[in-house]
Amino acid sequence: MKNIRTAFSIYTGNIEAVLFLSVVILTPFLAIHQWVASICYYIGAFYGNPLFGDFANSFLVVLFLTICQLPFARFTLAEMEDEENRMKKSFVLFIKYGFSTFLFGILFSLGTFFGLFAFILPGVAIMIFFYLTPIVMAIKDQPARKSWKPAAALAKKHFFKLVLLLVAVTFIEIILGYLVNVGVAMITLNTLAITLSQMLLTLLLFPLMTIIMTVYSKQWFDELYPFAPTVNHREANTAPPKKVGFIQ
Incomplete structure (x- = not known):
């Protein structure tokens, strides 16, 4: 429960910054998802x-939400370490590893769904064991090809905790989504209004979900790799030396 309280404290204490990240990062992906998914449904019909x-x-949901974990995870880590320029560091990491996360997201999404369609359990296993990869990328400040193995190790070490967290978060999101749909339907049956309400719910809930997962992942990572270099160590080692004197 301590990690949950920490996550809620980070979320509520930085709600303006979190919502800004949501609007700038999440909104374009959600808009593209709605547009492409509509075309695919039309083609299928x-x-x-x-x-x-x-x-x-x-x-598209799995792919885009995998990519969008990265800046929220970096912001959470910066807040936990009381770093400065949290927003800038979040955008820098997103730009730095966005393409790497995109390629990983494609493989992750395809592996998950082909596994689900084939035998179900392989798809579930892929989803669970590699779900934390973008968060580990933020912790280690390394691309996906160097982060998926530690992510799988974390998932293996804390398998049941991770499954419980994912199930709980998914259940809460489904319930809230249903309540929002019912509430909007009582006012209007306009498809656009329902779609926008679901997008707004995602903008609010997805950052909180990622923050919770990041807080837990950071604790698990420090326990499993107590001497591993993280993003803070790398930035400290690459930072230019401070000037001594009156002019700094």
Whole structure:
């Protein structure tokens, strides 16, 4: 519960910065997702294969939310370490490793869904064991190819805790999403209004989910790799020496 309280404290204490990150980072991805998913549903309906739209929609959700974990994870770590320029460091890391996360997200999404369609359990295993990779990227300040193994090790070490967290967060998001849909439907049945309400809910909940996962992941990483260099060590080693004197 201590980690949950820490995560909520970071979220509520920096709500303006968190919402700014959501608007700048998440909103474009959500808009692209809605546009591409609509086209895929139309194509699926035209050719009599609605599953194509469902697959494309789910694939894009996992891909885009995997990418968007990165800046929120970096912001959380900066807040936990009481660093300065938190927002700048979040954007810098997102730009630095965005393409690496994109490539990983494609493999992660495809592996998850092909595993689910084939035998179910392999897809679930892939999702759980590699879910923390973007967060480990932020912790280690390294690309995905150097972070997926530590992420899998964390998931293996804390498998049941991670599953419980993912199930709890997903359940809460489903319940809130249902309540929002019911509330909007009582006012209007306009599709755009329902879509925008779901996007707004994602803008609010996704950062909190990532912050919670980052707080837990940082604790697990420090326990499993107590002497491993992290983003703070790397920045300290690459920072230019301070000038001594009156002019600094």
